[in-house]
Amino acid sequence: MTKPGPLRAAVTTSKSNVEIRDTAAVVPGPREVLVTVERVGLCGSDIHLFSGDHPYSNYPLVQGHEFSGVIAEIGPDVDGPLTLGDRVAIEPFTSCGSCYPCRTEHPNCCENIEIVGVHRSGALQTQIVVPAAIAHSIGDLSADLGTLCEPVSIALQAVTRAAVVAGEFVLVLGAGPIGQGIVLATSELGADVMVSDLAQNRLDLARHLGATETILAGGDDNLAQRVEQWTNGDGPAVVFDATGASAVIRSGFDLVAASGRLVIVGLSNDDVSLPIVEFTRRELTVLGSRLNTGLFPEAVELVKRNADRIGAMITQRYSLEDAQQALTFAHDHPAEAIKVLIEVSES
Numbered sequence: 584m585t586k587p588g589p590l591r592a593a594v595t596t597s598k599s600n601v602e603i604r605d606t607a608a609v610v611p612g613p614r615e616v617l618v619t620v621e622r623v624g625l626c627g628s629d630i631h632l633f634s635g636d637h638p639y640s641n642y643p644l645v646q647g648h649e650f651s652g653v654i655a656e657i658g659p660d661v662d663g664p665l666t667l668g669d670r671v672a673i674e675p676f677t678s679c680g681s682c683y684p685c686r687t688e689h690p691n692c693c694e695n696i697e698i699v700g701v702h703r704s705g706a707l708q709t710q711i712v713v714p715a716a717i718a719h720s721i722g723d724l725s726a727d728l729g730t731l732c733e734p735v736s737i738a739l740q741a742v743t744r745a746a747v748v749a750g751e752f753v754l755v756l757g758a759g760p761i762g763q764g765i766v767l768a769t770s771e772l773g774a775d776v777m778v779s780d781l782a783q784n785r786l787d788l789a790r791h792l793g794a795t796e797t798i799l800a801g802g803d804d805n806l807a808q809r810v811e812q813w814t815n816g817d818g819p820a821v822v823f824d825a826t827g828a829s830a831v832i833r834s835g836f837d838l839v840a841a842s843g844r845l846v847i848v849g850l851s852n853d854d855v856s857l858p859i860v861e862f863t864r865r866e867l868t869v870l871g872s873r874l875n876t877g878l879f880p881e882a883v884e885l886v887k888r889n890a891d892r893i894g895a896m897i898t899q900r901y902s903l904e905d906a907q908q909a910l911t912f913a914h915d916h917p918a919e920a921i922k923v924l925i926e927v928s929e930s
């Protein structure tokens with residue numbers, strides 16, 4: 584079983600500043616478990632929280648919501664399959680159960696949502712208490728790959744929203760971790776997948792994960808021409824935006840086939856302007872996608888099935904003590920840092 588050693592936390596105390604602090608032991612309450620954190624993946628929202636341009640930047644904060652660990656203690660009234668020593672991946676949000684989206688089975692859109700590492704303390708610490716309901720056993724999956732279940736669950740939600748089926752042409756705009764997860768999930772479904780990104784290393788990874796076509800954005804190739812040739816003039820049935828960039832969303836709107844679906848999973852506070860006539864002329868379906876609804880166990884299975892190749896998403900690793908350097912590197916090198924991992928404890 585994993586030994587926690589001295590208890591410590593990486594605390595973001597102010598913009599671009601992380602301090603390593605000793606922490607007191609914590610005890611799980613009713614329906615909670617104590618998890619010894621093994622690995623934490625850094626995500627785009629962590630970088631925004633760190634650099635102070637996230638709407639919820641509220642210091643001091645222990646960040647980290649993509650993580651794996653081992654059950655170290657089980658609180659009272661936990662029923663369910665978890666046992667001491669189980670390796671788990673955490674589905675990092677809780678919902679109120681009573682607001683309109685919760686009542687209609689969309690807890691991912693809860694009006695009172697609490698995201699681990701954003702609204703409450705996250706995983707950049709030796710141990711963390713979480714509700715047992717959000718801890719999912721991952722069996723013999725490694726601690727490293729356990730951190731990928733959360734970003735893959737986001738991708739799986741977007742793919743499920745789009746209801747992708749075998750044989751469809753799917754265009755993925757943006758090959759960060761969510762775009763890569765979409766490539767993996769849609770290619771497994773039997774779709775024909777093209778990916779566009781500004782960085783060649785990300786396109787190479789997308790091919791490794793199942794894309795059949797890649798195009799370097801801003802390169803010599805014209806995206807519209809390539810898409811037209813590839814789809815024999817039809818356009819892709821589904822376009823995913825995993826960039827959140829308004830110009831990219833606009834291009835996805837222009838490229839998607841008549842009667843097609845455009846799914847927006849990229850995040851931004853910007854506006855995007857779309858020609859109204861196209862909604863009706865091409866009867867487009869434009870979908871948003873957030874977190875996931877009940878798909879986390881499926882995401883774990885997707886990671887397990889692809890355990891031999893999905894690890895290539897992890898590009899750098901740092902110790903907990905070097906959390907500030909890890910966040911700084913990810914902030915300064917967005918193309919190279921696909922998934923930066925923090926090793927919190929030995930496993």
Ligand SMILES: [Zn+2]
Nearest residue numbers: 626627628649
């Ligand atoms: Zn994330």
Ligand SMILES: [Zn+2]
Nearest residue numbers: 679682685693
């Ligand atoms: Zn709610």
